[in-house]
Amino acid sequence: MIDEDICMVEMTKFFLTFTQAESCGKCIPCRWGTKQMLDILEDITSGKGRPGDIELLEELAESVKDNSLCGLGQTAPNPVLTSIRYFRDEYEAHINEKRCPALACIELTSYHILPDKCQGCGICLRECPTDAISGGKRMVHVIDQSRCIKCGTCLDVCPPRFGAVVKVSGEEVTVPGEPVPVAAIKASAVASSGSSSNE
């Protein structure tokens, strides 16, 4: 079943990887065209998509369909054409906004700890496999993006009552550069709500 957690660009890449591996290589359109399409899809899902990639994919797909000798090459481009037809907006989000709407393309996603939600319990810090999280008791924890391998463990282990870890794509999340006391974040929230209610 296709739901919103499935990235159609990623799925198309998966199908094409399979048919590309099956290509016997006898005719150039199939051998070369499927490889070209796969390279473009790889770029798009890793945040290196460029304007014009969708049109290029369509051109290549039609050419492979029309010029391949057997059924494999003639049908291999179908997932590309169908997904572009029905999910063009997903392609555009990947290429133009560097955003994967399904949060599935690992290179287009990131994890962050929300300072106003973190209670400094330390669970995520203990469970992170790469020591990417720093913090201390009752300190707002912080993720070092350069060490994060995007395994998602912090999101899984942060207690639901805190819900302090978010996974995003194509969004800026404002977080402190280093751990700060939870009390300081709360005090500043109170101060700013007081000053806005006085306005």
Ligand code: SF4
């Ligand atoms: S279209 Fe068929 S014959 Fe041609 S390279 Fe692909 S698999 Fe081989």
Ligand code: SF4
């Ligand atoms: S996603 Fe994984 S590696 Fe990254 S901070 Fe969370 S637990 Fe650590």
Ligand code: SF4
């Ligand atoms: S992000 Fe969640 S698990 Fe990690 S310290 Fe904050 S509240 Fe605890």
